[in-house]
Amino acid sequence: MALVAGGADRLFGLIERYGIDCDARRSGWLQPAHTPGRAEPTASLATQWTMVGAPAAAVGPAEMSERLGTAAYFGGWEHRGGGHINPYAFTLGLARAAAAEGVRIFEQSPVRRLSRTGDLWSAETPAGRVESSKVVLATAAYSGDLWPERRRSIVPVTSYQAATEPLGALAGRILPLDEAASDTRMDLHFFRKDRDGRLVSGGALAVQAAAARRLPTLVARRLRALFPDLPDRPMPYFWGGRIAMTIDRLPHLHRRSDGLSVWIGCNGRGLALACALAPVLADAVEGLPDEDLGLRPTPPQSLPFHFLLARFARMILPWYRFRDSREV
Template sequence: MTIDSERPVLANSTWTATSNPTPDTPPLSEDLQCDVTVVGGGFTGLSTAIHLAEKGVSVTVLEAEHPGWGASGRNGGQVIPGLKEDPDTIEALFGREMGGRMVQLAGRAPDLVFDLIEKYGIECGAVREGWIQSAHNSDAIKACQERAEQWQRRGADIEPLSKQLVYELLGSEAYHGGLIDRRGGGVHPLNYTLGLARAAISQGVRLFGQSRVISLDRQSDGFLIRTSLGSVRSGKVVLATNAYTPALTGRLRRSVVPACSVQVATAPLSENVRRSILPYGQVASDTRKLLVYYRLDQDGRFLIGGRGAYGDGGIKAQMARLRNRACHLYPQLGEPEWEHQWGGFVAMTKDHFPHLHEIEPGLIAGLGFNGRGVAMATAMGRVLADKASGTANEDLNFPITPVRTIPFYFLRKPAVSALAAWYALVDRV
């Protein structure tokens, strides 16, 4: 089974092939009313819907394909705490009060993921043995040590690792040190998303698939959202479409750059090889500019992911590089059977932070998770639910910022390609 309505080069996903049944999400075919309409059925939108429904708010979710079709169902399933920047930097940029709240929100985001999994009985192969960041050179070792020290001051269960400890935990001699953050873990991302969908439905959320929004208009009493077969009137709208944000949103779409990320996966490994790779169940990613992330799934497949490309030829070339990289990291793989290869788009922001926007009164959005969407998009959903249910801006745990479009957006594809080439050069040096 492959991802439907997707280019073949991106469609052969391990997660789709091993997914639980999709809950019934028929197309919207009537005219409805509710308090809040959520556009997008991934981590952000479903978390928003659940947290609103738990507050007694009536919610409708409109998904263009089916829950988890986009990045939420295709990513590496790594539940990573924190943001790209370290806590001290965040507090320096946003102030001690708001920056501190952001740090706390991002640091505790994995707690929210695993709490939702437990609360709603989501079957998604959840494992919480930690996330390893493996350092590829001496500068990266120092950065890992500084990151660990900053989080330790805030009570996090995190520590730097020597080269020997990294080797023992990874089963690879390719790195010089790193850190382990025991707040992190791994999930089957598509099954997690489908579980969130079921949880939302159980809370009374009306969830519609194959219901692409074709217009969104301000009315005197809120908004009118139309699909090809129906409509919803609601007082407020949450846009939770991330890298798949549609053109009808205008400036919001041009505020992030969709970047392709791809993965490859072996067939289930033999028991002796499996025991030699990440034997204690952690997930991992490295410190390169063009990082790779890797793990075992619950069936013993080895998965590795990294940057992709825009054209089919470039995507295939990047997938071949990942297969070579895997065998360099883990020579014990030998010549494995590569069972799946797939990809999708993640939303990157210019400042590397997620963005929370109030585009106009009642119309809000959260997007731009820069490759850390499992935990952070789930947490952003709770913030969006707080905002949509009336929490004042100054009491939110993430700052609302203006929508700022990226200059020369029409050049995004060559710009991303050029930046990737530069990062590849830096990594080689």
């Protein structure tokens, strides 16, 4: 937990250090309880986070309603060190900062194959190859078969997001302190605003067909249940990507004696988590002993029936939604 607790500090520290223009708002993060039965255990999470130095506190139902702009929740907790950013703008800004410090970035050159001859690895691309004594895979659910055992240790899941048109004056009544929120449902509901007053949310689909039409409709319906004053209009902005899920929902670090290192398993929390794990991965590549690393390396564990899991794991969503609806 201590490793994750410093993730937001590192993320916003990088933004400040390199002057990255990515709509950064370190205005806090809320986790509201979606049922009365979830209120007490959710609020108790604040105590756990304060034990590792996080600026966390329980939030009662009335205050939570004011800060969300909806009475649909039953209290919860806050992390005052959290916030939200534009992830794409952050990625571009971080790439520019790395290039300014001498890092060479090659776009449109996916590695198709990794092989090792003698003391060197060879990374083959459609246009050529690069040789090195060490290789780091930090490509999450997009790693392909570069390390087959690692691929079989995670389940790739497609996650989508959508955004409304700018809400004008209504935006001031939803998340009035410009915080971000994600609730306690198994089928997570989350939302934030961008700098132009759009409401951004998202989710997953059990069936991917017609996602660009169906997902915004689903999300708009959820948002209007929380915020009845939202206009009944389609959400015009839609995007998505794949995330790497692990069975224990925790990140994993893998390191081989031949110079291949991997971290995997952001489980949908890749922004701050990747920033927190970057120095750990650097230490692993430099050869720091396992016991001294912030995350202990483990060998990848292939999941039984991975072929089926990778294709049908999303079908658990209806069960999640049923469980959410049955909670007291």
